[in-house]
Amino acid sequence: xxxxxxxxxxxxxxxxxxxxKVCYPVSQTxxxxxxxxxxxxxxxxxxxxxxxxxxxxxxxxxxxxxxxxYVQKVQxxxxxxxxxxxxxxxxxxxxxxxxxxxxxxxxxxxxxxGMDVPSRPNRFEIIYNLLSLRYNSRIRVKTYTxxxxxxxxxCEVFKAANWYEREIWDMYGVFxxxxxxxxxxxxxxxxxxxxxxxxxxxxxxxELRYDDEQKRVVVEPLELAQExxxxxxxxxxxxxxxxxxxPVEEVTTADPKKE
Amino acid sequence: MQFLKGNVLLPSIKHLRYFGASAVLNxxxxxxxxxxxxxxxxxxxxxxxxxxxxxxxxxxxxxxPIERKLKYMWLNFGPQHPAAHGVLRLILELDGEYVLxxxxxxxxxxxxxxxxxEYKHYNQSLPFMDRLDYVSTMCNEIGFALAVEKLLNIDVxxxxxxxxxxxxxxxxxxxxxxxxxxxxxDAGGITPFFWMCEEREKIYELFERVCGAxxxxxxxxxxGVSQDIPIGYLDDVHEFCMKLGERCDExxxxxxxxxxxxxxxAGIGAFSAHDAINLGFTGPMLRCTGVKWDLRITHPYIGYxxxxxxxxxxxxxxxxxxxxxxxxxxxxxxxxxxxxxDTMPEGEVKTDDSKVTMPSRAEMxxxxxxxxxxxxxxxxxxxxxxxxxxxxxxxxxxxxxxYMVADGTSKPYRVFIRPCSYLHLAGLAVLSPRMMLADISIxxxxxxIVFGDIDR
Numbered sequence: 001x002x003x004x005x006x007x008x009x010x011x012x013x014x015x016x017x018x019x020x021k022v023c024y025p026v027s028q029t030x031x032x033x034x035x036x037x038x039x040x041x042x043x044x045x046x047x048x049x050x051x052x053x054x055x056x057x058x059x060x061x062x063x064x065x066x067x068x069x070y071v072q073k074v075q076x077x078x079x080x081x082x083x084x085x086x087x088x089x090x091x092x093x094x095x096x097x098x099x100x101x102x103x104x105x106x107x108x109x110x111x112x113x114g115m116d117v118p119s120r121p122n123r124f125e126i127i128y129n130l131l132s133l134r135y136n137s138r139i140r141v142k143t144y145t146x147x148x149x150x151x152x153x154x155c156e157v158f159k160a161a162n163w164y165e166r167e168i169w170d171m172y173g174v175f176x177x178x179x180x181x182x183x184x185x186x187x188x189x190x191x192x193x194x195x196x197x198x199x200x201x202x203x204x205x206x207e208l209r210y211d212d213e214q215k216r217v218v219v220e221p222l223e224l225a226q227e228x229x230x231x232x233x234x235x236x237x238x239x240x241x242x243x244x245x246x247p248v249e250e251v252t253t254a255d256p257k258k259e
Numbered sequence: 260m261q262f263l264k265g266n267v268l269l270p271s272i273k274h275l276r277y278f279g280a281s282a283v284l285n286x287x288x289x290x291x292x293x294x295x296x297x298x299x300x301x302x303x304x305x306x307x308x309x310x311x312x313x314x315x316x317x318x319x320x321x322x323x324p325i326e327r328k329l330k331y332m333w334l335n336f337g338p339q340h341p342a343a344h345g346v347l348r349l350i351l352e353l354d355g356e357y358v359l360x361x362x363x364x365x366x367x368x369x370x371x372x373x374x375x376x377e378y379k380h381y382n383q384s385l386p387f388m389d390r391l392d393y394v395s396t397m398c399n400e401i402g403f404a405l406a407v408e409k410l411l412n413i414d415v416x417x418x419x420x421x422x423x424x425x426x427x428x429x430x431x432x433x434x435x436x437x438x439x440x441x442x443x444x445d446a447g448g449i450t451p452f453f454w455m456c457e458e459r460e461k462i463y464e465l466f467e468r469v470c471g472a473x474x475x476x477x478x479x480x481x482x483g484v485s486q487d488i489p490i491g492y493l494d495d496v497h498e499f500c501m502k503l504g505e506r507c508d509e510x511x512x513x514x515x516x517x518x519x520x521x522x523x524x525a526g527i528g529a530f531s532a533h534d535a536i537n538l539g540f541t542g543p544m545l546r547c548t549g550v551k552w553d554l555r556i557t558h559p560y561i562g563y564x565x566x567x568x569x570x571x572x573x574x575x576x577x578x579x580x581x582x583x584x585x586x587x588x589x590x591x592x593x594x595x596x597x598x599x600x601d602t603m604p605e606g607e608v609k610t611d612d613s614k615v616t617m618p619s620r621a622e623m624x625x626x627x628x629x630x631x632x633x634x635x636x637x638x639x640x641x642x643x644x645x646x647x648x649x650x651x652x653x654x655x656x657x658x659x660x661x662y663m664v665a666d667g668t669s670k671p672y673r674v675f676i677r678p679c680s681y682l683h684l685a686g687l688a689v690l691s692p693r694m695m696l697a698d699i700s701i702x703x704x705x706x707x708i709v710f711g712d713i714d715r
Binding site: 043044045046047077078079081083107108109110111113114115116127129133136138140158159160162163164184185186187188195196202233234235239240242243 | 410536541664675714
């Protein structure tokens, strides 16, 4: 079956759901985990919706076919969340596609998060969470950069990106090109450093106090009464043997050489 | 004849002063003569180079206008201000009374919650969520608990879900009580604030009965709730809810039909649905423009699909619509609470999985396995399988989202909290031009921001 027909069916299905005000029951007795084939009816285990998962998988394949130049990977988590991994040069075309394409219509930018993984060469990961009001679904668009490479600002696509990008600049030091007003937002006015990086210590480098002689607030190097206690909490045996490999499930397209 | 007589008489009275009619005309006065005037001919003063520095006065009949350089007034609506709803520093550029630009400076309450969470295990970082939106505390905890449960792939028992719904709706009631009365307070009416704060005191008392803490109650845990509700609790909740409708009626009688309040709020901060979606508004800010979007209906969580309630939607997107919307949402929350009380299921309140939830104290004191589980959960915490999730809940202020990345240990790798009011305040910078200074405080009140949420 061609992908266009499948996406039309997807659209029709969720449209019928939305306009008839029938909400999808999250707790269905029929659910599939990746290694189980019968119904999930253990009371303490979450019950997920297989229809939603298959629709998201179809949409993920459609996206990777539409943007072959920029989309590097499409994956779906075990909680039925679709993630699209995009090359940083193509983040603006990808976001524009998700906002304007008729069967996507992810018009609402929910947030832009940053994440620091120092072990990678491109240590910062920028994650855009999008929401489609029309189709009632969410998607995550991820891209990467290092300390010095700027990323194009998403402000012309979503006006909501303004303050989120300011926050990522402030906390991580990722520069956004063409941002209308990139300055610090959450840290103090004379703060130096980017606090949420993993190499920035939790208690910071400086402390502020009011000096009575100088009659102003002075900045001094940090002095703690007790040194920072690091607890090695990891147990000596392996906790999750199932997760030795890649934790997320890969969705491969029909053409194997596209991956 | 008479004239000659006067002259003839004169020599005879020489010792007397001469008083004649012509004394003024030709008396003893000196008048300048030609010789005297000759000294003023010619040049009086030659100009020297030092006289270039003197101020020159040009006698000219035409009056030139005085040129002045005008600047707009910059006002610091400072971090300490009664109308600023927390610590908001708003730099306003004013043209008289009209606002040309508003630039919010935030970060005065930034506590680096997200970084702190990376160093604590999941149960230890649960109380951070209370301190985000501190007027409706249980809703934030629910978001965190749902995110971790999604990563752990567990389900909570139905009684715990019903208790969570009850607490979430009580928090929603508390939030809307504060916001409606706070807006009226900013508009000038002080009394509804006192009435509604008394109702909020009753809600705090209910929270204290259920978990011991009035405001920052770390009650909603991963896997359920921390302890069961006490006996007779639901009766008191029912009595409270029966009377709350009348309390809201008292305030609405005073405020909603009031011409002064309508003049203050109608048309203030109006925006279209397209702008709202593009600027990232959620919650009542989005619903006041006409978009029917409520996460309790579109992505039902903790069992909201089992309760029957309406979602009010506004029309114009202005402050008056938001006021009406919040009043109606309050009554819908009361409806949900009544349904929860009627249909509260029996059962346990924590999930049965001992690897995640703490055993009860009686069990811990008798059973060895329970003791070991208690010890491991208190020291190391439960390990969460690697994964990432974005889970969002409908907080009374908007959509609170948690993007959590777990790496297999008992501490999260990254927690990003998507605050409800962050983009609403960013929208203030877009909405506030062309409004007057007094409208700014009304707009800040109806946007429903709280700085624990924005600054995290």
